[in-house]
Amino acid sequence: MQIQTETRDGNLVLSVQEPRLDAHNSDELKDYIAKLLEGNESRLVVDLSAVRFIDSSGLGALLSGYKNANLHRASLVLAGLQPRVQAMFELTRLNRVFEIYRDVDEALAGH
Amino acid sequence: MQIQTETRDGNLVLSVQEPRLDAHNSDELKDYIAKLLEGNESRLVVDLSAVRFIDSSGLGALLSGYKNANLHRASLVLAGLQPRVQAMFELTRLNRVFEIYRDVDEALAGH
Amino acid sequence: MNDIEVDIVVPNQTRYLSLIGRIGEAIARELDHYRGDREALAYQLNLVLTEAMANAIKHAHHENAGKTVRVRIHIDRDALQIEVYDQGQGFDLESLPPPQPDVPVEHGRGLFLIRTLMDEVEYRRGKPENVLIMRKRLQ
Amino acid sequence: MNDIEVDIVVPNQTRYLSLIGRIGEAIARELDHYRGDREALAYQLNLVLTEAMANAIKHAHHENAGKTVRVRIHIDRDALQIEVYDQGQGFDLESLPPPQPDVPVEHGRGLFLIRTLMDEVEYRRGKPENVLIMRKRLQ
Ligand SMILES: Nc1ncnc2c1ncn2[C@@H]1O[C@H](COP(=O)(O)OP(=O)(O)O)[C@@H](O)[C@H]1O
Ligand SMILES: Nc1ncnc2c1ncn2[C@@H]1O[C@H](COP(=O)(O)OP(=O)(O)O)[C@@H](O)[C@H]1O
Numbered sequence: 001m002q003i004q005t006e007t008r009d010g011n012l013v014l015s016v017q018e019p020r021l022d023a024h025n026s027d028e029l030k031d032y033i034a035k036l037l038e039g040n041e042s043r044l045v046v047d048l049s050a051v052r053f054i055d056s057s058g059l060g061a062l063l064s065g066y067k068n069a070n071l072h073r074a075s076l077v078l079a080g081l082q083p084r085v086q087a088m089f090e091l092t093r094l095n096r097v098f099e100i101y102r103d104v105d106e107a108l109a110g111h
Numbered sequence: 112m113q114i115q116t117e118t119r120d121g122n123l124v125l126s127v128q129e130p131r132l133d134a135h136n137s138d139e140l141k142d143y144i145a146k147l148l149e150g151n152e153s154r155l156v157v158d159l160s161a162v163r164f165i166d167s168s169g170l171g172a173l174l175s176g177y178k179n180a181n182l183h184r185a186s187l188v189l190a191g192l193q194p195r196v197q198a199m200f201e202l203t204r205l206n207r208v209f210e211i212y213r214d215v216d217e218a219l220a221g222h
Numbered sequence: 223m224n225d226i227e228v229d230i231v232v233p234n235q236t237r238y239l240s241l242i243g244r245i246g247e248a249i250a251r252e253l254d255h256y257r258g259d260r261e262a263l264a265y266q267l268n269l270v271l272t273e274a275m276a277n278a279i280k281h282a283h284h285e286n287a288g289k290t291v292r293v294r295i296h297i298d299r300d301a302l303q304i305e306v307y308d309q310g311q312g313f314d315l316e317s318l319p320p321p322q323p324d325v326p327v328e329h330g331r332g333l334f335l336i337r338t339l340m341d342e343v344e345y346r347r348g349k350p351e352n353v354l355i356m357r358k359r360l361q
Numbered sequence: 362m363n364d365i366e367v368d369i370v371v372p373n374q375t376r377y378l379s380l381i382g383r384i385g386e387a388i389a390r391e392l393d394h395y396r397g398d399r400e401a402l403a404y405q406l407n408l409v410l411t412e413a414m415a416n417a418i419k420h421a422h423h424e425n426a427g428k429t430v431r432v433r434i435h436i437d438r439d440a441l442q443i444e445v446y447d448q449g450q451g452f453d454l455e456s457l458p459p460p461q462p463d464v465p466v467e468h469g470r471g472l473f474l475i476r477t478l479m480d481e482v483e484y485r486r487g488k489p490e491n492v493l494i495m496r497k498r499l500q
Contacts, residue, residue, distance in 0.1 A: 024236035135375035
């Protein structure tokens with residue numbers, strides 16, 4: 001799985017460089033986020049703008065990261081969702097759980 | 112089949128607005144060109160820039176138009192071929208038969 | 223007779239989910255008698271195929287890479303039917319609890335999504351195969 | 362076992378050429394053990410499927426919309442094999458004249474393209490079906 005990370009204004013921005021987030025690669029994302037949270041990160045911004053397709057296990061991996069972040073007194077927010085990906089969050093009502101920003105810049109400003 | 116026509120500098124520019132030119136729609140293109148040649152056209156420029164895929168019957172329809180144009184003392188040239196479409200002309204050596212221009216502007220200048 | 227049938231067998235591995243999903247998208251984009259939004263349908267078929275096949279791979283075949291999953295897609299004038307076969311122990315679709323949005327757990331949204339996006343969903347236990355049957359009306 | 366099988370039956374109508382072509386493209390894009398240019402392969406599979414199916418529709422089934430065409434795609438580690446079935450009178454692949462580039466006729470380039478793009482091409486006459494078998498090595 002291709003993931004790019006970058007520190008910006010004290011946030012760790014994590015860009016998922018995969019068109020699909022599904023049962024084939026979601027565990028890898030989950031483990032990746034878990035490992036990052038063992039460091040001293042306080043806020044993760046997950047940039048999903050390259051993701052065209054997400055399934056329930058992709059949603060599950062992000063939710064796992066979200067809960068894990070809370071346990072570590074950190075936070076995890078989402079940015080750049082394509083409209084059909086956004087629709088999956090709405091269908092499962094996970095849009096009420098996550099903080100979702102239009103893009104990374106807004107996620108950084110919304111801090 | 113979606114075809115746009117436009118007269119420019121005394122040429123009739125015919126833009127094929129279909130991603131595929133295959134055995135399903137090539138007869139329509141052939142008939143369309145044949146009908147145009149019954150008018151008083153002297154030069155047809157067929158703009159293929161929207162065509163992503165061409166099969167042997169698409170090539171055949173263009174060849175029919177080419178020969179038909181010659182019979183009517185007119186001419187038919189091609190413009191805007193995408194690389195994989197161009198490759199089909201090369202594989203069948205039809206690039207030696209047709210005058211092929213990079214885009215419509217060059218086809219008009221090349222007159 | 224205007225029926226289309228596509229019958230696919232792939233190894234029991236999650237790396238083939240995207241192939242099945244893509245074939246579903248290809249079919250959606252060519253359904254010329256579908257009145258709705260074809261790109262939305264493409265995503266939906268991609269999704270329900272991915273969810274159903276992932277369940278067969280994980281819950282029925284326990285990720286055994288030597289097994290196979292069979293997916294059948296049948297389209298007639300009125301409806302599109304997807305069948306995903308598994309050779310597992312089976313489960314009871316009707317007694318699955320609905321997801322509880324206020325208790326966000328990581329699993330258990332696959333069949334909820336399938337049921338939300340398709341018009342009829344049924345799981346038939348059988349020997350040697352069980353099958354999840356999903357139908358969507360096209361008109 | 363890493364084989365993939367896709368078996369498709371569609372009405373004997375040219376409007377379904379694009380569906381078959383798209384499925385071929387979907388498969389090419391997911392062949393993760395293919396070393397070459399996957400987008401080029403996608404075009405090639407789209408093309409050979411389109412050519413072979415158009416021949417079945419026109420030359421074997423004489424555009425009879427009530428008939429069907431069956432296409433089978435089989436992938437194993439080493440090769441991809443496409444079979445296109447028809448229930449027509451059959452023909453002799455080996456005695457087809459090669460296209461003559463200096464005499465540009467409108468027809469007769471379909472099998473030439475298939476032969477150029479695939480590694481092995483064979484037409485087997487049979488009852489009740491004939492089949493055009495096309496193989497391409499993947500390594
Ligand atoms: N093909 C299957 N064979 C056996 N059990 C299944 C199958 N599909 C689903 N299940 C059961 O139904 C449950 C709910 O499935 P689903 O809603 O897709 O969520 P998840 O896969 O995330 O658990 C699974 O946890 C599993 O117990
Ligand atoms: N499935 C088939 N059944 C019967 N004849 C066929 C079949 N496929 C090809 N042919 C014969 O082979 C010829 C050459 O086919 P092809 O190279 O595809 O060019 P075209 O279809 O343009 O004629 C056809 O004209 C036809 O006579």
